[in-house]
Amino acid sequence: MPRERREQQILDLATAEFGDRGYAHASLADIATAAGVSKPLIYTYFGSRDGLYTACVRRAGDSLVEAVARAQAVPGAQDRALATLTGIFHALDSRTQNWRIIYDTTLPRPSAAYDQAHAYQRALNTMGSEGVADILGDASTPEDHSLLLSWWFGIVSTTIAWWRDHPGDTPADMADRCLRVFTALRQPPAAADPVQR
Template sequence: MPRKVREQQIIDVAVGIFAKRGYHAASVDEIAELAGISKPMVYLYLDSKEGLFLACLRREAERLVAAFQEAARGAGAAPELRLYAGLSAFFAFVTAHRDSWVVLHRQASELSEAIAAAVAEARRAVMAEVAGLIRDGITESGRGARLGGQDADFVAHALVGAADSLTDWMEHHPGQSPEAVTLRLMNMVWVGMRDVLDGEAWLPEG
């Protein structure tokens, strides 16, 4: 069996176990056994438990970002439609691949530098993508005059954080389709942003 295939098989199993048990509670023993392979092979291919987890992280992050980008790029020129398509792909992905999501989202802390860095990098990639779309949207709408680059970043963080949190929300509202969630989120954020840019400010005084 070719090396690359074996490696992917191991990663497949590992993602499941890491999602179910968490990084620490997962044991290399269990992963090897479920992958139908001996432990030394796992070490030969992936180097260490950390290497194995990193491989999982990278593959799943890549898949998630790819899903987002592909959808966004296939959605024509309008930035808001691209954002919409990307978000839609995101919700579809996390719905379909819970394990990937759990590994990406819930294991960030208490891990080594290397892992924390990989997680941060994955998140940064998503943020950049989203912020880019937002920036484009602002520019295109001709409303960008008053805004520096920081604003798109701010909105991107808010939006991605909202999306993360709504992923949990979806779990408790199974009737809601990913599409419906996407649409509602777009409405809330995009309209808000647009109006704010139009000068419709909210101030504590009301």
Template sequence: MSRAGTKGVSRADRERQIIDVAVEQFGTHGYTRVSVAAVARRAGISKPLIYSYFDSKDGLYLACVHHVGRLLVDSVAAAQIRSGSTDHALDTLSAIFGTVDRCRHAWSVLYDPALPSSGDPHDAAHHYRRQLSAIGAAGTARLLGAAGHDDPLDHDLLNHVWQHAVTAVMRWWYDHPEQSAAEMTDRCARLIGALGAR
């Protein structure tokens, strides 16, 4: 974990360093259990410096949400090469694993259940969640469409199954942090293959 420091560091680099520390703290402890003072201590900087960059705890969390939200949306969107094929689900999971392997707490920051039910951080988190959900829904619709299934309730059910399955997989991974992104991809490939076996 890098410490932010203040000497010889550009504003952009310092902001990124603070966000990296804050993502770790928020992702580990949740929004409600993290203070600006705790982030400052962990980063080795002063509380006033964080306030000068982000104005408030909400401002800091908002910056974290934008950082992890863009990472996840961009990686999942880039994984649509084989969209509509049976490999699409694994491509999507692999993209998520790769992103979370590089930014270990990305998923837990974006999907923090303790996030307040209103305000800018809430709105931003839901904005990225909706984008990820929309990408998933489009993928399941193309998969069913390619198989000749056009029942809207089938589409709705498969989308729900997919969204909850991804959440379950990510929760399992957080309980097994020793698993690498590559190991998670291999594990999911085995499970998807077994589910598809006749």
């Protein structure tokens, strides 16, 4: 197998392992076994455990940041929010572990892997913060902004976790599901029928 294809295979398997178990608990031996290579070959290709994780994060982060950045051109804060989710779903199609490796809380500090993941977090969070500011408008307080940004991050993370448990849904399915849920949340509750006496 050519080196480039072998590296991509190792990155696929490493992303799944790191995504499932986190940096601290992932096994390079298991990654090597699944790839049908030796651990020394992984070190030859990536230099270290940290180098392998950094390569996984870079691949995941590039596609996510690019997808979210494209969505920022959509006019209207609410349409932009849905476009952002849709972009994230397409970037994570069949790779929901990518979100987990970017936001892995077990990454050692300082390390190249942490620095790389943190750079992507900052880029994604900055775009999220700008979107939240557009939704809230000028009348909001910094605390309002902080709360809504936390909600937004929680919604995105929870939705991705739900999708991971429902892998049969396509990115389009997920976007449609989110649109239905958002629409239902925005509608006033139906008035109860008066009780007949």
